[in-house]
Amino acid sequence: MSGTYGNLPEAVRIVEVAPRDGWQNLGEFIPTATKVELVSELAACGFAEIEVSSFVNPRAIPQLADAAQVLAGLETPAELIRSVLVPNRRGLVAALESPVDKLVFFISASDTHNHKNLGCSQADTLVEIEAMQALVPEDRARRVSVSNVFGCPYEGEIAYDAVSRLVAALVQTGLSEITLCDTLGVAVPDQVYLFCASLQEQFPEVDFGLHLHDSCGRALACVMAGLQAGITRYDSAAGGLGGCPFAPGAAGNLATEDLVSCLERMGIATGVDPEKLLAAARRQAGIVRAGNSHMLAFTAGCRQ
Amino acid sequence: MSGTYGNLPEAVRIVEVAPRDGWQNLGEFIPTATKVELVSELAACGFAEIEVSSFVNPRAIPQLADAAQVLAGLETPAELIRSVLVPNRRGLVAALESPVDKLVFFISASDTHNHKNLGCSQADTLVEIEAMQALVPEDRARRVSVSNVFGCPYEGEIAYDAVSRLVAALVQTGLSEITLCDTLGVAVPDQVYLFCASLQEQFPEVDFGLHLHDSCGRALACVMAGLQAGITRYDSAAGGLGGCPFAPGAAGNLATEDLVSCLERMGIATGVDPEKLLAAARRQAGIVRAGNSHMLAFTAGCRQ
Numbered sequence: 266m267s268g269t270y271g272n273l274p275e276a277v278r279i280v281e282v283a284p285r286d287g288w289q290n291l292g293e294f295i296p297t298a299t300k301v302e303l304v305s306e307l308a309a310c311g312f313a314e315i316e317v318s319s320f321v322n323p324r325a326i327p328q329l330a331d332a333a334q335v336l337a338g339l340e341t342p343a344e345l346i347r348s349v350l351v352p353n354r355r356g357l358v359a360a361l362e363s364p365v366d367k368l369v370f371f372i373s374a375s376d377t378h379n380h381k382n383l384g385c386s387q388a389d390t391l392v393e394i395e396a397m398q399a400l401v402p403e404d405r406a407r408r409v410s411v412s413n414v415f416g417c418p419y420e421g422e423i424a425y426d427a428v429s430r431l432v433a434a435l436v437q438t439g440l441s442e443i444t445l446c447d448t449l450g451v452a453v454p455d456q457v458y459l460f461c462a463s464l465q466e467q468f469p470e471v472d473f474g475l476h477l478h479d480s481c482g483r484a485l486a487c488v489m490a491g492l493q494a495g496i497t498r499y500d501s502a503a504g505g506l507g508g509c510p511f512a513p514g515a516a517g518n519l520a521t522e523d524l525v526s527c528l529e530r531m532g533i534a535t536g537v538d539p540e541k542l543l544a545a546a547r548r549q550a551g552i553v554r555a556g557n558s559h560m561l562a563f564t565a566g567c568r569q
Numbered sequence: 570m571s572g573t574y575g576n577l578p579e580a581v582r583i584v585e586v587a588p589r590d591g592w593q594n595l596g597e598f599i600p601t602a603t604k605v606e607l608v609s610e611l612a613a614c615g616f617a618e619i620e621v622s623s624f625v626n627p628r629a630i631p632q633l634a635d636a637a638q639v640l641a642g643l644e645t646p647a648e649l650i651r652s653v654l655v656p657n658r659r660g661l662v663a664a665l666e667s668p669v670d671k672l673v674f675f676i677s678a679s680d681t682h683n684h685k686n687l688g689c690s691q692a693d694t695l696v697e698i699e700a701m702q703a704l705v706p707e708d709r710a711r712r713v714s715v716s717n718v719f720g721c722p723y724e725g726e727i728a729y730d731a732v733s734r735l736v737a738a739l740v741q742t743g744l745s746e747i748t749l750c751d752t753l754g755v756a757v758p759d760q761v762y763l764f765c766a767s768l769q770e771q772f773p774e775v776d777f778g779l780h781l782h783d784s785c786g787r788a789l790a791c792v793m794a795g796l797q798a799g800i801t802r803y804d805s806a807a808g809g810l811g812g813c814p815f816a817p818g819a820a821g822n823l824a825t826e827d828l829v830s831c832l833e834r835m836g837i838a839t840g841v842d843p844e845k846l847l848a849a850a851r852r853q854a855g856i857v858r859a860g861n862s863h864m865l866a867f868t869a870g871c872r873q
Contacts, residue, residue, distance in 0.1 A: 269763075270758060270759040270762035270763065270794060270797070271759075271797075273759070453831055453834045453835050454574060454793050454831075454835070455574040455575075455577070455835050455836075456834075456835075458574035458575075459573075459574065479786060481827055481830060481831065482783060482786065482788065482789050482823075482824065482827040482831075483789050483827070483831055484786065485786050485787050485789065485790040486789040486790040486792070486793045486831070488790070489758050489790045489793055489794070490574060490793070493574070493575075519786075520786065523785055523786040523787070526785060527757055527758075527785065527786075527787055527790070530757045530760075531757050531758070531759050531760075532759075
């Protein structure tokens with residue numbers, strides 16, 4: 266045998282985002298007690314972190330209106346990071362009353378999408394993030410997810426320089442954990458590699474992660490490019506659920522089962538128990554299918 | 570921007586296999602005239618080659634019983650290679666009476682699967698291939714597709730040495746075009762890279778190609794690994810149709826739309842017109858859906 270494939274890491278951290286990104290689009294409300302059970306089952310799988318919910322306007326995302334109740338009902342392993350999305354100070358204040366370990370801010374690499382998703386300009390969101398940073402207590406971690414880094418349904422491809430300037434502005438607010446999101450699922454591997462390699466070189470102090478959607482079947486190909494560029498933190502959603510309500514054409518997230526089975530077979534440790542994960546994804550599938558029979562695109566991921 | 574992603578080729582050849590691998594499993598017979606129309610539409614997309622049908626036992630694969638009639642009815646561009654699968658001398662003799670440019674033999678890297686798929690041992694198939702080689706006229710090209718190279722539903726992982734020995738035996742029969750097939754869709758990128766890099770080093774005279782199924786969402790990730798190892802020939806099926814009747818658990822082929830859209834956006838030329846391809850895949854989807862409503866797993870590939 267000859268040759269080695271890239272310069273791959275020995276381990277990655279997986280952030281399970283089904284309870285937040287996967288469920289937010291579902292038409293039928295999942296009862297709070299069921300959410301608590303499903304998140305608890307996912308929490309037992311060994312994830313580094315779970316995005317449990319969002320403290321957003323319940324009129325915009327009614328499915329996640331029970332964020333506080335879900336967090337209050339959860340019993341999770343001590344080492345699991347429970348994170349929630351917060352769009353602004355109002356959401357942040359509410360989130361800080363709940364047992365959360367990490368606050369996740371979000372902003373879009375596309376100003377047009379930022380308006381649609383957050384109701385204001387990218388510049389206004391930067392100001393809001395700075396204001397939130399001043400309010401977060403020292404003992405709570407924080408991250409920012411940058412959506413549409415690799416393409417936007419309204420603005421098309423986003424130039425690297427625009428992404429780099431936005432990252433610099435976010436670093437300026439004191440953030441050092443940034444997730445680069447392919448909200449639409451249009452990224453290609455060489456683009457992912459170049460963006461990740463360049464951003465890490467430019468911002469060596471930042472912990473960059475990747476959030477990929479599988480609209481065009483490229484998510485795992487982009488993970489490989491990310492790994493080769495040295496990225497060791499990946500978002501994914503059990504069952505491949507997901508899709509941004511304000512990003513038409515976006516399909517589901519990279520399925521956690523597909524990510525874990527691929528990485529583990531490559532000898533890259535994920536910390537996630539594949540059997541428990543499959544059981545959790547199947548239970549979720551039953552609940553989601555029952556309440557949302559229109560979701561034909563749903564797959565349970567790897568059939569292995 | 571820093572870094573370059575792998576050492577990628579500037580162009581690839583795509584072998585469209587939907588008419589053969591994609592349709593062979595469909596329960597409802599596609600009328601011969603419809604097949605001719607669909608293959609003609611695919612032929613106009615710019616593929617290097619189309620696997621048009623198989624000269625196999627019509628009782629085993631009734632869908633492809635009209636191979637001769639389809640080939641007789643086709644009008645395709647002069648540069649398009651029309652290939653057909655032949656399992657044995659009986660199929661070969663029939664195929665040679667049709668206007669075909671290339672004969673595709675097949676054998677399995679797993680002896681158990683070879684028995685199920687071809688009804689005899691791997692050793693017997695090697696003898697049959699040798700006998701067929703003696704019968705093929707000089708002006709007809711030939712290839713062999715080796716199934717289950719990266720894993721078998723019956724034997725599990727296949728050792729590299731077993732694959733290498735089989736390739737050596739096939740080269741011994743005079744073959745110099747070999748497709749490595751992940752019939753189940755269980756390959757992982759580092760395995761694909763290692764197998765491809767090693768086989769090419771060991772057999773520099775052989776033109777190796779890859780045939781990938783997307784059962785676990787890894788097909789494009791494996792294409793990237795193949796590209797990085799220098800492989801420039803890929804099978805794929807419009808609409809992601811497919812699945813071997815004797816490989817339980819296998820899902821559809823890598824969708825040609827997904828392959829073409831990804832490669833073209835990376836600046837790797839495929840020769841395929843993406844608009845014509847999408848139109849052909851959509852027309853096929855309408856026909857396949859109408860006659861095979863059980864195929865819920867079917868997707869039209871990239872939604873872009």
